[in-house]
Amino acid sequence: MRYFADVGALARKDLLLELRARDTLPAMLLFVVSTLVVFHFVLPADSSDLAATGLLWVALLFTALLGLSRSFAAEREQGVIDGLVLAPSDRSAIWLGKALAILAFLGLAEVIALPAYGLFFKPVDGALVAGVVLANVGIAAVGTLLAAMATASRARELLLPLLFLPLAIPIVIGGVGASVAGDPGRYLGLLGLYDALFAIICWASFEYVVTE
């Protein structure tokens, strides 16, 4: 139970930091809404709603990238990560706490983004919401680990999309499939499988990313 207390404390730290400084979440919200507006002009007038659904997923993915690239900023600039690694708790708690915070940011951004999409393009249905929720878990799990990697490298924010996008292709396939196909069950299953598999390896391997 110590472990979950640590995770809770770390997640609360990130949420409090965001509440005080307010630099990531407003940026994500503004970005996702303005992307949707841009997409309205990208699509020709007679294009189908299916194209809009695909573009919604692009918008969500890039919004997530925007949030992820800032996620280890405090740790890097203030040297918090050294303190966290030295703290007497399991290192994977750092990953889990951070991933939960990212999940919260993503969820909040989508609370605005999905109604905006419903307003601009077409109504949101249950399968789309289920797909988005499952995709969030995968994005947060994989994205947090990759953000930690990218932070340690010279290229930093530049590297994160390169590392993340090839890994996000199954998420996109599952998400788009769940929101456009007649039988979303298989695609939701794929997303669930992806989440479970990658959450386990991220959880197990995070220690190696932050230590030497």
Add this chain to the structure above:
Amino acid sequence: MAAAIALVFFYAPLDEDGLNQKIFYFHVPIAFTAYASFAWGGWKALRHLWKRDENADLESYVAIHLGTIFGLLTLVTGSIWAKYRWGHWWVWSEDQLVLFLVLFLFYCAYFMLRYSLPPGPQRANMSAVYALFGVVLIPVSILAIRLSERFIHPVAFDRGGPNMAGSQFFTFCVCVVAWFAVAATLYQLELAGKRLDLRLRELREALQE
């Protein structure tokens, strides 16, 4: 290798595709070799993280480097095949090609990651973790791409065993063995070269002090 090429051109019977079917004997074994290299790289990465094996980092890197080259060859031979068979250089409904494109992008990102980190234990760890991601990504991507695409690729292996004539299958096996041998030789050569390079650098540093 020479024996394999000879078999491909003089022994294996033509099927309804005619001559361009021959590329099958290159395309598929190269793809297998690329998978094997990636798997070997992942295995070495696991050994690095698990057993703290210092040499495994370099071995994993060399295997993935080879795998990426073979992956590129698969893409090239695959699109030549697609051109003759379906009339386009690139066919999105071809699962294997799409999968190799994804893997190729993924492993290019691996090199970006590796070269933007300073050499040392942290770089070794991160490369190993990312290589492990690749091994998990392969089956997940296969599943995802199968779900997402119409299935028109000619399946050479199905549940009933190889879907080929005996002599074709024999030639195919020889080709697989030949490409594996080429990959293994290149792997040893590259590894020896890298080790020599490392040793030389150490010696040079020792001399300067």
